[in-house]
Amino acid sequence: MLTRRLFLKSTALIGCSAAAHPLLSSATFAAAPGENRLVVIILRGAMDGLDAFQPYGDRNLSGLRKTLSLGPDHGATDLDGFYALHPGLEALLPLWRAGQLGFAPAVSTPYRDKRSHFDGQNMLEAGTGTDVGLNAQQDGWLNRLLQQMPGQSSETAYSVGVAQMPILRGAAPAKSWTPEANMTLTPQAQLLLDHIYHDDPLFRDASRQAMEIITGLSPELLESAPGEEHLQLARFAADRLNGETRIATFSVAGWDTHAGQAGSMTRALGRLADTILTLRDALGAHWDRTTVMAMTEFGRTVRENGSAGTDHGTGGAMLAAGGAVRGGQVWGGWPGLAEGDLYDGRDLMPLRDIRAYAAWAMHAKFGIARDVLEGTVFPGLEMGGDPGLTA
Template sequence: MLNPDRRLFLKGTALIGCSAAAHPLMSSMTFAALPGDNRLVVIILRGAMDGLDVIQPYGDPALRQLRRKLATGPDRGALDLDGFYALHPGLAPLMPLWKNGELAFAHAVSTPYRDKRSHFDGQDVLEAGTGNDLPVDRRVGGWLNRLLLATPGATAETAYSVGVEQMKILSGEAAHLSWAPRASLDLSAQAQLLLEHVYQADPLFRDAARDAIQIGAESMDMTRTQGPTADATALGAFTASRLNGESRIAAFSIAGWDTHANQEVVLGRALDRLAAAILALRDGLGANWGRTTVLAMTEFGRTVRENGSGGTDHGTGGALIMAGGAIRGGRAYGEWPGLGEGQLYAGRDLMPTRDIRAYAGWAMQGLFGIERDRLERAVFPGLELGEDPGILA
């Protein structure tokens, strides 16, 4: 575990560099305890996952007309699920879960966020769960935090605090603690010289900077040795260890889903990490996997048409991936809107047919017994849950 000086340095240097909204090193997790044996894991997929590529509706004839270069369908490497949908080969390690009824998905889902297509704003709306565009810190925390406030007997569970990013989904009044795996500080030689110059007059930060750079080098060596999914496996394994104790709710993020260009490669890498995290959860939870629901959610989907760079741009409707022994899996949920002329949102995006918050709400109702009225008023203010989709076994 990092000492406080190194932790302070890493938090400070997190402000240097590219956008945190989709940065692959900005992964943290939060935990909370609830009475009962059921468990909920929420994975935020930062960067806007292309649900049409991950869960390919190859049975819709318009798909290949709109995506001539991006591979779609079983005859192009995807794994058939039900004769209409096919699974991206990057999630092939999860096919045994599908066959065992422990993997499912809902297509054409979204938050109420529309048209602005900002990663930061979209993620804020997703994690706040209130259905408007105000920053999360001006709301009553994130929706998992409001779940804790609405649940008698919820307590904070002891965890480590060495993260470089706060999960806004659990921010708020209810007590919770956080942990994050080793942060990789991979700096160029010029950047290292700059930091040494900046901190030269302060021995505390100078030494902490030197130590942090060394930790970053060691982390990069670990990734090269154990493979690009090592961090995701660590996230899943540590989450399982806490859920086997007092924790009942966990949230963490996996970045790398922004596929404006070279989508085949970029998306494949992200899916490798997601599959590794879910399998590490299953393996680590053991018998408790049967009482666990995993919801993997993204801020918005991507355009139906591919672009000229071998990718897709920011869109609207997307997909929700669900896993766990508590899921009624092996099936698709939701109403498919179609991809034909007149069926797209704004003539460019998959039309959302259900609010993604409704699936989360019904999961919480089934797992923790939260009343529908409380879900619609306190946890997801203003949401109409609608009919129970029956996602829990």
């Protein structure tokens, strides 16, 4: 009989796609002084920022993407005459109009060129300025933040499929908890597993058996029941944040869009929108003191590939929402999509370190000194000028 351990061991063979696997979603929580709240959502799989926030005002975009990112004429909603919001995020338009949603284009960690999901995610959560010795990094940037906050105490950490998110690993103690919740597969994950195991009857049948064992659902229900893990995570996070918790982080998978991006991106963005709105509704009055930051390990290629998708890239985008956000605007500049403007001739050129946005949010909301942020929480970071992310 297939065991859960054997199945999870087999997923390591998937390589690229395992980093965005639905079983690798997790969440952690920590208490901290004050009334401000920070939620960090890790978008595992490399979200295509050019599709989520479409720079249709750049005349080069239409030549690079034939079926993706084509702006208001193809269902996206104009934001400012240059950027348009993907239809999957349409439910967040009221937040944009209320000044509670914004985004930063052309951002990245210092990770470059290798384009590995695992290494990219490790760097994002470790918060380091170099990938040299990355595997030896023992703590995450949120844990280092907690060590700088007097009076902080750990709260329950919630993880699904893994013991703990690296972002909160370190000297400041944290625990893990796995909820008694049925998990379903996203349509993207179902297609992924079917493709990977299609020609191997042993793994094909075993993977379905493993899903039934892990989730307690029959294969028929796995195919038909919509996944709501993201909503469960959001509700649980809000419940903790309504108590003593002040900092929460969890992951939402499903962003590895090598093929058929139009459909999978719409579904993934819809889940993200629902997650944010669930947080808002469940937090109630505490939403006004909340900053939500959604980050991904790297962006995707500016050119659409032959499978109507995009491949691993460099520059991406960050989304921020919440009552504490100074939204309704774009933070940062635009590098352009002309051939000479691209990184390595294929990717969006990053203009700012994504860590700087997190650092400025923590400086504003938790009073962490700039030298501590640049030297301890995010080693090697140069924060630069205040982007005005939070109110």
